[in-house]
Amino acid sequence: MASSTVTSSQPDRPTRPNLAFRQLRGRRSPAEFAALVRRAAREIGERVSCDARYVGRVEAGEIRCPNYAYERVFLHMFPGRTLADLGFASRSSVRGRGARPAGAAPPAYATGETRGAIEPYDTEDPYDPHENHEESDVLRRAFMTGGGATVAAVTLSPLGLTIDAAAAPRPLRRAGSPEAAALEEAVRRIRLLDDRHGADGLYRRAAAPLRAAYALLDAGATRQTTADRLHSGAGELAISVGWLAHDSGRFDDARSHYAEALATARMTGDPGLEAHAFCNTAFLARDAGRPREAVRAAQAAQRAARPLGSPRLMSLLALREAGGWAGLADRTGCEQALARAQALFARGHSDADPEWMSFYGEAELEGLEAQCWSTLGDWTRAARHARRAAQLQDPHFTRNIALYTAELADDLARGGHPDEAALAGLHVLDLLDQVQSSRIQTMLAGTARVLLPHRRASGVSDFLERHASLPRML
Structure with a gap:
């Protein structure tokens, strides 16, 4: 990602909180407000990757002037207001250059001029195969080389973690804030791509930045706060890569990555990272047919998360536990965990909610509950919750x-x-042009087997024919 440090033409100055922007957010959580920004962007044909962290940086005053894409979105959201009304500085005062002439249209896309001190987030997604035809080169060069005390020099580009291929092998330099920030950006972008397209096309490329991230940890950091960010970022990246492995059916790889994240959390005493690692471990154990391990891991996650003060996190972890109880055919245990999850969810968002939980809203609550009832064989109740989940889901999460x-x-x-099953199945097949997920394809294959005896029913033959024409999963 582009550096958030200022250039020599922009003298250091203390950041001032953007109170006007904070007031506009109102009682919404940063994640909820970020979802509104993304929705507004879609309304005017823009692409922005806004999340809770971005909103926090704006409100803290770290982003003194947004790039042109965000400017268009914010002015669309708040008609009649100027950037100054939204608490931003003028572009000329931030850059130390002349502002865009009055009435001139902003550039169609952010360029090198619009990044850096003004806006550390690119609006375009360099990993997205629909936005960048050279995506295979984005992560391809992220690797470690050399032996003993030397590795290739790690640099961090706006596209993610990469290696300077032209550099001769030499001791890895100590990491600073730019490297930590770029690592955090890599995690964010991987999650955004998974939300849109699923895991299958991302896993192998995303594993390379993870190796580079742990090379940064081995090299050390310039200060303790940076070291803490690097450990947290590397752990979150390990979980993200583990999830990509999980969702693409590589369960052994996923287990290894989750264990790596858990070890990082334990070494650094990071309860948030520990809770996240155990959360995903519980999910994996359920999917891998180890329900008792799923229950234990979810309970361990709840112990780690309790001091963090996030009811929504505790709600998600209770759902992970419910999934384990369902796998054990313990209906009472499952219902008790579901009741806890719903009660905790009803407490709403808090500032303690982790950034990675932006996916967890009412739709996910309904979807995970549907999975529990399905595991218990209550198909009617499962279908009711699954239908509601699909209806409630933000379109961003394809x-x-x-x-x-x-x-x-x-x-x-x-x-x-x-x-009705065939109709829903056909809708999923339509979405597979955008989503690559072995897990979803496995579910569809199971549905097709169940529907085979009903091939003469209305719509079923169409679904079966289209499903049979899908490319076989590797």
Whole structure:
């Protein structure tokens, strides 16, 4: 990512909180407000990757003037207001250059001029195959070389962690804030791409920055605060890569990455990272057919997360526990955990909610509950929750819409509603042009097997024919 440090033409000055922007957010959480920004961007054909961290940086005054894409989105959200009304500095005062002439249209895309001190987040997604035809080169060069005490020199570009291929092998330099910031950006971008497109096309490329991240840890940092950020960032990246492995059916790889993140959390005493690692471990154990391990891991996650003060996090972890109890066919244990999850969710957002939980809203709550009832064989109740999950999901999370709809199709098929199941299955097939997820394809394959005896029913033959034409999973 582009550095957030100022250039020589911009003297250091203390940041001032953007109170006007904070007031506009009102009672919404940063994650909820970020979702509104993304939705407003879609309304005017812009692409911005706004998340809770970006909102926090704006409110803290770290982003004194947004890039042109964000400017268009904010002015669309708040008609009649200027950037000054939103608490931003003028572009000329931030850059030390002349401002855009009055009435002139901003550039169509952010350029090198619009990044850096003004706006550390690119609006375009360099990893996205639909936005960058050279995406295979983005992460390809991120690797470690050399032996003993030497590795290739690690640099961090706006596209993620890369290696300076032209540099001769030499001791890795100590990392500073730019490297920590770029590592955090790599995590954010991987998550955004998974939300849109699923894991299958990302996993192998995302593993390379992880190796580079741990090379940074081995090299050390210029100060303790940077070292803490690097450890946290490397742990979160390990979890993100582990999830990509998990969602693409590579369970052994996922288990290894989650264990790596857990070890990092334990070494640094990071309860948030520990809770996240255990959360994903519980999910993996459930999917891998180890429900008792899922229960234990979810309970361990809750112990780690309790001091953090995030009801939403505790709600998600209770759902992970419920999934384990369902796998053990313990209906009472499952219902008790579901009740806790719902009560904790109802407490709403808090400032203690981790950034990685931006996916967890009412739709995910409904989707995970649907999975529990499906595991217990209550197809009617499972279908009701799966349908609601698909209806509630923010369009940004394309993969989750496909997942919930696949769950709905399977529940309807097993519950004796082949026509409705086929219709839902066809909708998932339409989404597979955008989403690559082995897990979703596995669910569809199961639904197709259940629907085979009903091939003469309305719509079922269409679904079966289209499903049979899908490329085989590797």
